[in-house]
Amino acid sequence: MSAFFIMIGASLLLAIGFLIAFIWSVKSNQYEDDYTPSVRMLFENTTIQEKDKNKDTPIKSTKTK
Amino acid sequence: MIQDIKTATHCYHCGENCEDSIITIKDKQFCCRGCKTVYEIINKNNLCSYYDLESNPGINQKQIIREGKFDFLDDEKIIDKLVHFKDDTQQHVIFYLPQMHCSSCIWILEHLDKINSGIIKSQVNFIKKEVTLIFHYPQTSLKKAAESLALIGYEPHISLNDTGGNKIKKTDTKRIIKLGIAGFCFGNIMMLSFPDYFSFGKTEDPELKQWFSYLNLVLSLPVFFYSASEFFISGYKGLRQKFLNIDTPIALAVLITFTRSVYEILSQTGAGYLDSMSGIVFFMLIGRYFQNRTYQSISFDRDFKSYFPLGVVKINENNRETQISVADLKQGDRIKIYNDEIIPADSILFLGKAMIDYSFVTGESLPVEKTIGEIVYAGGKQTSGAIELEVVKKISQSYLTQLWNNDIFKESKERSNTPFIHQVSRYFSYVLFSIAGITGIFWSINNPSKIGNAVTSILIVACPCALLLSSTFTNGNMIRILNKYKLYVKNASVIENMADIDTIIFDKTGTITEQTKSGICFKGQDLSDEQTQLIRSLANQSNHPLSKSIASFLPFSKSLNVKFYNEFKGYGTSAVINTHFVKMGSAGFVTDKNNFSANPGSKIYASIDNEFIGCFIIKNSYRKDLQKIVSALGSQYKLKILSGDNPSEEPYLKTVFGNATEMLFDQKPENKLNFIRSLQNNGSKVLMIGDGLNDAGALKQSNVGIAISDNTNNFSPACDAILSGTNFTILRELIQYCCKQKQIIYSSFALSILYNVAGLYFAVQGNLKPVIAAILMPVSSLSIVLLTTGLSSLYELKLKHKN
Numbered sequence: 001m002s003a004f005f006i007m008i009g010a011s012l013l014l015a016i017g018f019l020i021a022f023i024w025s026v027k028s029n030q031y032e033d034d035y036t037p038s039v040r041m042l043f044e045n046t047t048i049q050e051k052d053k054n055k056d057t058p059i060k061s062t063k064t065k
Numbered sequence: 066m067i068q069d070i071k072t073a074t075h076c077y078h079c080g081e082n083c084e085d086s087i088i089t090i091k092d093k094q095f096c097c098r099g100c101k102t103v104y105e106i107i108n109k110n111n112l113c114s115y116y117d118l119e120s121n122p123g124i125n126q127k128q129i130i131r132e133g134k135f136d137f138l139d140d141e142k143i144i145d146k147l148v149h150f151k152d153d154t155q156q157h158v159i160f161y162l163p164q165m166h167c168s169s170c171i172w173i174l175e176h177l178d179k180i181n182s183g184i185i186k187s188q189v190n191f192i193k194k195e196v197t198l199i200f201h202y203p204q205t206s207l208k209k210a211a212e213s214l215a216l217i218g219y220e221p222h223i224s225l226n227d228t229g230g231n232k233i234k235k236t237d238t239k240r241i242i243k244l245g246i247a248g249f250c251f252g253n254i255m256m257l258s259f260p261d262y263f264s265f266g267k268t269e270d271p272e273l274k275q276w277f278s279y280l281n282l283v284l285s286l287p288v289f290f291y292s293a294s295e296f297f298i299s300g301y302k303g304l305r306q307k308f309l310n311i312d313t314p315i316a317l318a319v320l321i322t323f324t325r326s327v328y329e330i331l332s333q334t335g336a337g338y339l340d341s342m343s344g345i346v347f348f349m350l351i352g353r354y355f356q357n358r359t360y361q362s363i364s365f366d367r368d369f370k371s372y373f374p375l376g377v378v379k380i381n382e383n384n385r386e387t388q389i390s391v392a393d394l395k396q397g398d399r400i401k402i403y404n405d406e407i408i409p410a411d412s413i414l415f416l417g418k419a420m421i422d423y424s425f426v427t428g429e430s431l432p433v434e435k436t437i438g439e440i441v442y443a444g445g446k447q448t449s450g451a452i453e454l455e456v457v458k459k460i461s462q463s464y465l466t467q468l469w470n471n472d473i474f475k476e477s478k479e480r481s482n483t484p485f486i487h488q489v490s491r492y493f494s495y496v497l498f499s500i501a502g503i504t505g506i507f508w509s510i511n512n513p514s515k516i517g518n519a520v521t522s523i524l525i526v527a528c529p530c531a532l533l534l535s536s537t538f539t540n541g542n543m544i545r546i547l548n549k550y551k552l553y554v555k556n557a558s559v560i561e562n563m564a565d566i567d568t569i570i571f572d573k574t575g576t577i578t579e580q581t582k583s584g585i586c587f588k589g590q591d592l593s594d595e596q597t598q599l600i601r602s603l604a605n606q607s608n609h610p611l612s613k614s615i616a617s618f619l620p621f622s623k624s625l626n627v628k629f630y631n632e633f634k635g636y637g638t639s640a641v642i643n644t645h646f647v648k649m650g651s652a653g654f655v656t657d658k659n660n661f662s663a664n665p666g667s668k669i670y671a672s673i674d675n676e677f678i679g680c681f682i683i684k685n686s687y688r689k690d691l692q693k694i695v696s697a698l699g700s701q702y703k704l705k706i707l708s709g710d711n712p713s714e715e716p717y718l719k720t721v722f723g724n725a726t727e728m729l730f731d732q733k734p735e736n737k738l739n740f741i742r743s744l745q746n747n748g749s750k751v752l753m754i755g756d757g758l759n760d761a762g763a764l765k766q767s768n769v770g771i772a773i774s775d776n777t778n779n780f781s782p783a784c785d786a787i788l789s790g791t792n793f794t795i796l797r798e799l800i801q802y803c804c805k806q807k808q809i810i811y812s813s814f815a816l817s818i819l820y821n822v823a824g825l826y827f828a829v830q831g832n833l834k835p836v837i838a839a840i841l842m843p844v845s846s847l848s849i850v851l852l853t854t855g856l857s858s859l860y861e862l863k864l865k866h867k868n
Contacts, residue, residue: 004273008280012253019249026238026245036191039168040175044114 078104078218080121099126103218110179115169122169124218131403135215137376137388138208138223147207147227155185157199158207160214160221165194173217181205181213225391225409226371237357244354247292247347250284251340255839257281258340262836278330278337285339289323293346311490311533314497318528319346325521336835338525341842345530348846352537356544356557365555368783369444369466369758372425373409377402380453391460398456402447410443410456411463417452421445424574425757426465427709427733431611431683444758468734468762484558485807486536489814493529500527504829519831526824526833526841531817534846539809539853543802546861551789552771552799559785562769563803565750569698570741570763572755573708573718576773579686579790585618589671589679596678598625600671603647606630607638611669612649615681637669648672652680690794692721697797699723703749707737709759738762752800758782798867802860809856813849820845 025031074083076096083096095101103126107115115122137143150157165174170189174196177187183205188197196219200210211221257277293316300316303309319342326337378401379389386401391409394400399415402408408421419435426444435441441454443463460466501523508515540557547554554560571577592600602625604616630640637650648655648671655670656677669681688694698704705727706718712730722728729740741751741763753760753767756774761782764770772782775790788796824841827833 005276008257008277012280015249015253019245022245022249023242026241029238031238031241033190033192036171036189039171039191040189042168043118043172 075121076100076123076125077116077121078123079125080123081125096125097127099129099218102126103216106180106216107173112173112176112179115173118169118172119167122167124164126218128405130215130220133378133386133388134403135208135211135376136378137390138211139206140376140388140390143375143390144207147223151202154202155199156202156207157197158210159195159197160211160223161193161195161227162214162219163194163222164219165189165191165196170219174214174219177213180217181209184210184213223375224371225373225375226368227375240350240354240357243292243295244347244350246287247343247350250288250292251343251347254281254284254340254343257284258336258835258839261336262839274336275333281337281339282327282330285323285326285343288343288346289319292350293319296346296349308487309491309494310487311529314490314494314529315349315533318524318530321521321524322528325525338835338838340835341525341838344839344842344846345528348843348850349530349533349537352534352541355541356537358541358544365784365787368469368761372407372444372758373460374407377409394456394460396456396459400454400456401451402454403451404447404449406447408441408443408445408447408454410460411458412441412443412454412456414439414441415453415455418449419447419452420449422448425759427757427759465734465758468738468758471735471738471762484536484561486532486810490529490532493532497523497527497529500825500829507829508831515831519829522828522831522833523825526828526838527821531821531845531849532814534849535810535813535817535853538850539806539813539857542854542857543806546857546864547799547802550795550799550864551792552786553788554786555784559769560803560806562750562785563752563800564806566702566752566768566800568703568705568744568749569752569754570705570707570767572737572753572757572760572763573706573714574710575756576754576760577688577691577706579688579775585614586682586684587679588682589677592678596673599642599645599647599673600649602627602642603630603638603640603649606640607632611683612638614683615649615669618681646674648675687721688790688793694794694796695722699726701797702752705729707732707740707753707763709733709737709757734759734762738766741766754788754796755782755784795864795867798864802864805857805860809853809860812856813852816852817845817849820848 074087074094075081076083077093078095078100081096083094088095088098088101090101090104093104095104100123103123107113138147144156145151148156148158162170162174164170171191174189175187177196177198178184181200184198184200186197186199189195190197196214198210200206205213211223214221257280260277261274296312296316296319299310300313303313322338322342326339326342329335329337373391375391376388377391377394378386379394380386380399380401394410400409400412414435414437416437419439419441420432421435421441422432423442423445424432425446426442432448433445440457442465443458443460444465458464501520504523505516505520508519536557540560543560544554544557547560597619598621601616601619601621604612604619606627607613625642628641630638632638633650633654636654637648639646639648639650641647649669652668652670655672669683671678671680695704699722704722706722706729708728708730709732710730712728715728715730718728719726729736732740737760741753744751745766745768751767752769752771753763754771754773755764756772760770760772764772764782764784769786770784771786771788772784773788773790773793788799792799820841824833824838827837
């Protein structure tokens with residue numbers, strides 16, 4: 001039976017971890033705008049000029065959140 | 066109407082038809098110089114992906130932004146009010162860009178640093194149509210940042226309202242966190258209670274069971290003290306105001322459930338009902354969240370401040386022009402108003418030709434010509450070049466803004482009518498308390514040891530949360546569906562009020578007429594193509610709004626050479642075009658006779674080589690299917706018209722609305738407000754449908770005020786709901802849909818009574834097992850949610866059919 005105590009404790013800790021992650025995501029305004037990021041992620045990260053220069057190498061994101 | 070059958074060339078930048086002139090660079094065509102310039106800037110900065118993401122994403126640049134328009138953004142005081150973060154090197158500002166409409170817009174705005182290297186970061190919130198700019202201070206300034214935006218066609222909208230404070234609107238994060246915590250605790254308590262449900266009271270391992278109970282107790286603390294706090298606060302407030310709202314019995318039920326559970330767990334007599342309690346709190350919070358989700362992109366509380374500009378050009382004594390904040394305008398100041406700008410304060414025309422469009426302020430459909438020395442009122446829009454004015458009244462005291470001093474703007478709309486769900490909950494409470502009382506008396510006679518158990522069980526199981534759930538989920542879903550049909554309501558009580566109305570009042574200009582176009586028809590001899598072009602070329606010369614609309618009415622085929630152009634103010638224009646002498650204007654001016662009657666300004670006469678060829682009649686263009694809507698609504702409601710315009714359209718409106726309909730014209734904003742108030746005093750429930758600032762008082766005073774807007778990004782005055790002009794045709798269906806709200810709530814309420822009876826059956830006997838409560842609670846909640854959303858979606862079919 002003692003396995004129960006450990007397992008329940010572990011599952012609660014895991015769940016609390018998710019709860020904290022959720023609260024953090026709310027506090028850091030991730031629910032402020034739920035549309036623009038979905039469009040933004042579809043953009044190419046390069047402007048035309050950069051694309052020409054580095055045709056083969058993927059370019060580091062010019063824009064980070 | 067004459068059709069132009071010609072393969073149209075679309076502007077590469079804005080996608081508009083290139084009618085008059087086509088500017089070509091390489092293989093790309095542009096409709097105007099503005100569009101071409103923007104393209105060149107974008108091309109120069111290697112940002113042409115802008116055109117790849119969407120075709121013709123640009124904003125038409127025919128309206129050129131005058132130089133120095135943003136000079137007022139150099140003013141320290143204004144900067145302080147607009148930026149919301151500032152240190153030695155950086156400033157943060159949020160601009161509102163109503164032009165934003167597609168993913169290309171997001172892309173180019175987030176690459177603003179390529180155009181202005183002083184900008185460190187720009188981030189778009191598409192829903193709110195805002196861009197947050199972070200820029201390097203000495204390298205660039207607020208003014209330069211705004212100019213960079215204007216340069217690529219996104220002129221920021223900066224109004225007097227933006228100086229209200231550095232507030233950034235935020236979504237209610239607290240509510241979401243409360244919801245998350247309640248959900249977390251509910252899930253875990255449920256899980257820990259499972260062994261108890263299945264053992265049906267038989268204890269196989271008392272130690273484990275006890276341990277689980279204590280864990281449940283710990284998990285329920287945040288639900289009780291944090292998540293459920295709003296029910297306690299609101300219930301307590303209600304009690305203090307001697308008003309029994311729906312939160313009072315809910316708070317009582319939660320409190321009793323919690324204390325009884327704590328007692329049972331600590332005294333080791335039972336497992337308590339913590340699972341049911343946290344579940345109920347979780348579901349009720351979801352319901353409230355669902356109902357109160359707001360539209361970030363729409364503002365319902367705008368007053369004249371968001372319509373007025375922030376900066377204005379002031380002319381100093383030594384004729385120097387400086388930009389000052391509108392709020393600092395004093396009596397006697399000389400100001401300069403450019404084309405398409407709004408007059409910020411009541412003033413006297415000092416210099417220039419004023420042609421003021423008051424349609425938004427008073428409802429007059431045609432621009433009014435003013436001569437030097439005449440007074441021009443705040444809120445009017447100058448439409449013919451720059452003018453100079455002398456301010457006679459401060460902005461807060463002007464004719465238009467005085468409307469906002471009316472008491473009606475100081476109180477909130479929810480003044481008298483309490484939502485009916487509160488009234489229903491009151492009866493519910495009475496019934497509940499009497500059942501509890503009777504049970505208590507019964508057991509006190511038969512078996513006093515069961516009193517506490519039975520009475521608390523009743524209060525636990527018959528929580529009015531079913532009521533709250535039915536109303537919040539019904540309202541939430543209805544708001545969502547109405548939103549789909551472009552009726553954006555401010556909150557749930559609007560739906561309820563809509564069901565009660567018996568009188569509908571329409572404003573004329575912009576409400577039952579289209580805001581953008583006015584209809585033109587030509588009466589006279591049939592025009593040959595050459596004649597058409599002669600008149601069009603003449604009309605094209607003048608900036609007079611009537612000339613402009615005639616020019617856009619007539620099709621274009623070729624440019625003609627215009628000589629000896631003359632404009633006679635207040636009369637008309639004349640010119641020699643291709644050796645023909647063309648005249649256009651008022652009857653007297655064109656025909657040299659005065660026997661042509663009818664209202665001036667709405668008829669334009671034209672002659673070629675002194676031969677009268679006919680006249681253009683400019684009519685208000687009414688919304689499509691007006692006749693149908695009016696007759697449909699007329700059978701159910703009393704209809705009235707309340708217009709700020711002159712009564713010239715009255716005969717036509719009589720044919721549409723019928724002779725019995727009351728029509729009032731030349732109404733000032735206060736008249737409109739008072740008219741509605743007097744109707745209400747006679748017991749009417751009024752729905753006001755308007756669009757402009759002149760309707761603001763009436764919209765506020767009415768039981769439900771709907772603002773019609775052809776473009777929801779445009780300014781619309783404070784109101785309860787905003788309806789898109791395109792869906793004006795289904796107004797009747799929308800109102801009828803709102804009327805279904807009560808019916809849906811009642812039927813789900815009937816369902817919840819069934820569950821309550823089942824629960825009470827166990828509760829009055831004093832043997833409500835936690836497992837029964839734990840089954841009843843989610844089953845009843847879920848079935849209510851399904852029923853309400855199902856019914857409200859079912860009634861939507863009718864709307865769908867009509868649409």
